Amino acid sequence: MVQRRRPSTSFSTSASTSYPSYAYGEYGITTSRPRTHRSTGRPGTGRPRTGASTIARIDAQQVVCAVTESRGISPTVGLAFVNLDTGEAVLCQICDSQTYVRTIHKLRVYGPSEILIVSTAASPKSKLFSIIEENLEVIESRLTLLDRRYWVESTGLEYIQSLAFTEDVEALKIQVSGSYFAVCCIAAVLKYVQLGLSKTFPFHSLRVKYEPSEGSMMIDISTIYSLELIQNLQNPKSKDCLFGLLNETLTPMGSRLLRSNILQPLTDRETLNTRYDALEELTTKEEMFFATRAALKSFLDVDRTLTSVLILPHLIIIPTKPTIQTTEQSINNVIMLKQFVNSVNPIYEALTGARSSMLNNIRELCAPENVVPIQDLIDNVINGDTTYAKQPLELRNQRTYAVKSGVNGLLDVARTTYKEAMEDAYHHSTELNQEYNLPLDLKYDSMRQFYIRIAASELEGRPLPPVFTNVFRKKNMVECQTLELMKRNQKIMVSHQEVILMSNKAVQALIEEIRTQMSILFKICEGIAMLDMVLFPHREISAFAQLVTTQDYVRPQITDTLAIKAGRHPIREKVMHSKFVPNDVYATQHMRFQIITGCNMSGKSTYIRSVALMVVMSQIGSFVPASYASFPIFHQLFARVNMDDSIEPNVSTFAMEMRDTAFILRNIDRRSMAIIDELGRGTSTRDGLAIALALAEALVQSRALVWFATHFRDLANILAERNGVISLHLAVELGDNDTMTMLYKIAEGAIKESHYGLALARVIPLPPGLVEHATYIAQKLEHQVLKRRKTSTRVIHERRRKLILNLKEHLVQAQNGVMEGEVLAAWLKALQKEFVLRMTAIDKEVARAEQESEDEEMVDGTEHTESDHEEERPTRSARQPSVITVNSGTATTESGSTVRAVSENEQ
Template sequence: MATYTPMIQQYLQVKADYQDAFLFFRLGDFYEMFFDDAISASQELEITLTSREGGGEERIPMCGVPYHSAAQYIERLIERGYKVAICEQTEDPKQAKGVVKREVVQLITPGTMMEGKGLNEKENNFIAVISQFDGEIYGFVYCDLSTGEMKGTLLKGDFDIVLNELALSGAREVVLDNEFDANWQTKIRERTGATISFESDTEFKSVYSRLLTNSPNEELSTTAARLLNYLYRTQKRNLDHLQALDSYELQQFMKIDYFSKRNLELTETIRSKAKKGSLLWLLDETKTAMGGRLLKQWIDRPLLQESEIVRRQTLVETFITNYFERQDIREKLKEVYDLERLAGRVAFGNVNARDLVQLKRSLLQVPFIQTAIAGMNTKEAHAIMERLDPCEEIVDMLERSLSENPPLSLKDGNLIQDGYNEQLDQYRDASRNGKTWIAQLEREEREKTGIKSLKVGYNRVFGYYIEVTKANLHLLKEGQYERKQTLTNAERFITPELKEKEALILQAEEKSVDLEYELFTEIREYVKEFIPRLQALAKTISEIDVLQCFATISEERHYVKPNFSSERTMLIKDGRHPVVEKVMNAQEYVPNDCYLDQNRELLLITGPNMSGKSTYMRQVALTAILAQIGCFVPASEATLPIFDQVFTRIGAADDLIAGQSTFMVEMLEANHAIANATSDSLILFDEIGRGTSTYDGMSLAQAIIEYIHDKIGAKTLFSTHYHELTVLEEELNHLKNVHVSAIEQNGKVVFLHKIKEGAADKSYGIHVAQLANLPSELISRANEILQSFEQQQEYRENEQGQGEKQKAESVKEISQLSFFEEQEQDKKVNHQLTTKEKQIVNKIKNIDILDMTPMQAMNILYELHKKVKN
């Protein structure tokens, strides 16, 4: 350190406290980076890497960005998961003795962004904290700093529960204790991609009392304190907009684990990770950013409390019935600004005058929304209207104080209206009169000198001046003006009277700008007092926005209001997959019924690929979720139980990053459902067991079906290509076979997409391959192979029916199918058996066929087949 210059020493001292962040070090009009920061930043931001002398043996790598355009560079780093520490000059360089004092004024991280393109207006930007306590107890709290929302819960069990909750929150940053398990940190990164930060301070400070009044226990308070200490330490400013902790329990909402949420494509599609094509995309007819965020939260956490679901449904029905009032509300909501994030910026101190004008315009819409809701004339509508607070005091203040079209900058003046402040009016009058005097001076001097091109101008260096072109200098009298500056084609002059007026004008303008900024700061502080009321208003407007959105979608797409059954009956008539129906546009979607009750708990679904089994299963789950968030559902009639959980295993998704195969993922997701499902759950299993050999897969599929049927009793839709499993309908009382119908026309399969009772008679696999335009030669060969398999199956069935006498007869010659070459297999049966062959014969003799289940017989046959083949 001693060899470096004082400035570089200062840089290294500051950097020592922010090793995991890029340090933007303010030097004049630039933020500079040095050493490794400079090398990395030049690559990430694609800016020029230079170097400078710093007192050491070698030149120091260096790069920088202008301070006025730093925001865009900071956003790019944050989007890639980095942190940025902003180090500002904290004293006037002109008064500094030695190196100018500098200190970090804010640490910007992925979870603490307050504004910019990195914030999606219809998505929360959560930062989460996880604390571990004795006995597999975890505190989990997450907060959106931009809106002030803070939620938390205690989780009990293995760490997968915590991972699931973290993934559902979508947090971009996770704060942990320094001693947190390294393996779990790795799991967090792999599952969520979140940036990890550390905070060991869990001290409860008095300023947190207001925020933790709803905390039910010490563990949750400690966890929240860790997060709050991290936020106050990194942001170094007022956080008055933070809302009281909203504690919840997982049992309050329908549980949808991370895998099921992904499989059902609730908020993003599996393939592209995009919003388009998801349930959120279908439903999002919200008109405000706040409503869009609340809609996503409702989809993530469907309700279990029937009374609250019915309240939402009633309001949706009210909005549908009152079409014109709903349209008026939709128009007014378009004019409502993002009040939640505005309140955050007010508290943070980075709100500008245009933001406050938008706030005023937003508040002016509230009385119109109140009037429209009052016209609906239901008790539910009246209750929500009563919660709307127009905040007239803010409107009155902003109407009197701020200009209607203020500039973006707070240091350019013209923020405040005339008449708001007497002193400001005096400064403005002096400034305006002075400029009038300047214009009058220019006219008088032109007349005196006869120089029509003479002008009175201004620049920041010389102030006001009189400019005369060189061609007209001879018209001036000796000593008429005092020479100030010589240009190529002109001379600039001043007069004592002009300098006197200049002092008055500039002083008035400077004082005016300074006073305007002081007045704006006072206005901002006044608005800050109303933050709790603004946040409460934002919640109510958000709810109105989502409910009108449900009404609009339900009316346009012909959804119906579902009823709820206390007897666990599910009856969906003419159900549709809401997203697929929308994507198909004008094409006719084939609706299907779904009926389950206490005597019909499990549907075994068979049918060919591409026939719509997965779509049918998904639409049942989406119907249940839509109903429990309070929306109407895509059907002509619907009665549903209230499901406590939804589990799905649909589609093959290899978890290659975690080193898990398709089959392992299948088994893990199946185990998660089986271990956690109750009789009030909904389980969707699509072709479980296909990731392994036929016999293993079939055995597992049957065992899973039997376990769900006998031990759990959950409503279950289980699709399969193992047609052998359809015999289970005769053995399991609550299982019913259904199939997706298809017909064969002119040698090609036609999918009817209609669910019918009973098992499918064919799988049509080769027909599907034909639809995919596989080569005709390949299709013909596949048909030949299929016929051979069917003949062998027929032979085995006939032989089994002939009894023990037939088995003792001479072995008949059977041609063996080869996939690679066709050769005549004309070998005689060799009665001179080898030792291994004798072992196989003895094993067959010792089999007690009459005391075996079909599945056991199939497994033994499979083992023998492998031995003979070897």
């Protein structure tokens, strides 16, 4: 097959959505660019796409992915990604839902530049095909159809056998056994890379990884976006996001690893503990910490260098004759490799005495026995003082003198010519300077080579002498050349090319030898990326600077309970420093649904977001901003938060809310965590409350841990007695002289001061008496609502039930706990006493409420039903003549205006 004619070059450019009409070459490949979205502008399965595209892709990497699936009620999807820039292949097989949410998540995390799909999936379009097609714009990918014959399991296994690192092959074969679809995908991708992109990997040179579907937390794109995990919402360039906060990595590999970890936090307890151990050690051993950071500073983007050394153009399809550019690139690569290999030993030294298993493993990888043989290979060919340079002129010099003298007799002659030509160029610039009395600089760039730069002010308005050509002005500078300089440039270029071509043979032979060592080089590279990633900046601050008390981060425990003491929002606190008020968080199954109320600007969003951010941090192996923290491991994280508070509630806000909500409800389970902020704002108060209630009920049933911030105080009251539900609020202090102080402190129960709207209104000058009457009305209504709720048989039943369920949970804890004998007996007795007391208290409360109700009915002469209190408000207001006169004699329907005032205040 490889001997076939090269396929049409249109692989990279063609675009069409009518797939069958664009078949290329003999490989049955058709391509499509991302499709414009439908009028809804939203992907069918996903959540809002706002700005998501930039999240998917780290940088312009060439990643090709293949996707295929088994059909059925719960489809199994195989995926294989091959990154041509970093020489990495990832296989995964996912049991997905009908909405393919996990598949889309994986695609978004890896951000492939091209997605291959079986051609038969396009007509008729399979559901997977349609969903991928809808998401193309978000993923910024191109869709390519590939003939069915390339998706062959045996070919995939052969590729693994021949291309994976030798020492990984056996383990990989075991891992992928049973992952038929993933193996078919790797076959398809590698065939496409070979035939469509004309590239191939040498034997045992590819880092193949199998990623089990379990093993990482799923965070959908909207959550990534709204929690500002990768990007700040207001300013995409700002570092005020989780990635920006944590990314003090010193190597590009470390930065990439951090990013992919934030997008896919881990769910494996053991791996997380290994990371925490490493981190703990680094933060407590100052010398090791600084030595490691210093050693990391000299690493270049090794992943890319190794891969460009590694990937061969397809031998048969592309002629192998080297060009000047490819040869120059090869020498650059070897120089970079030399720098990499020389940078490894300082890491080995820095980690001397490491105790944690991760640091030890990294140190072992960096041991001299792994590195010295490669260093020897390089030193045999490359001059000892050759180093990588970022400046193009300096890099050209390094290239020219890279290969040792003696490998080619004529090399030294060519180098002498190069040196003389360079001197000529400098000499020429000195001559020009003297002849025209112009202070000029000789500059260099890769396109023009040497050129002349003169400050415009030096010319004082006079024109340049005619010897200067190609003149153009760049800000305050004038740039130009002379014919003589161009001639000398030409001479330098020719002599440089001669040196390069003469060096080529030795360099290619060296690369061939280095290729045999690729697997260890890649492993060292991975170890260094991991080391770089775990050295987060806050650790530097917390461990070694004087800010321990204000900025300290703590190692999280992994337990079944979420408990945070003095937790902080990692990004906000950076801006606010010591002004940020820390808060505690506690959640277990019997406190799994936490309703957070509070007035505007009291800190509700900040509180719930900080919990979610700390969870993500803990699951990537980072310490968290708190004085104590323990977390269960979450497998899914959902955030439905308002991204822009300034947006007026309207239909589209509502539609977005509902789509997000539907997404969450479809996917949430007991291993999930969700934060929901202000749901129901996009519609009327009553509908909003009803929707929030219905959603809350469903979320309570899901058994996930949920933080539900809301303005609907009634939600807290209505759900108060539900098992698993607790109410919290953000405290506010009301001063004597109509002042309100936000305390930003979380406190038990729903917000007490329900009329903070009225409190705020007192600050604003309104007609005399209005606020007082409004307060009276609000209190009266509230009293009625409260009374009815207390006597509701359903509520009483719920409260009793909750008490019994709590008792059960305590008994189970006692059974599984460490208490024994007399201690246990005493504890049980206390528990029993408390239970009896509480149950009696409920009974008494009920009796008292019933009595009060009877008394009032005798006064009112009315009977109350158990209907929705919201519904009753107009009736109540209408029945109160003293209230009706409040509205300063305007023509407004008084009962209506009264009700509206109360509703708004309560909201």
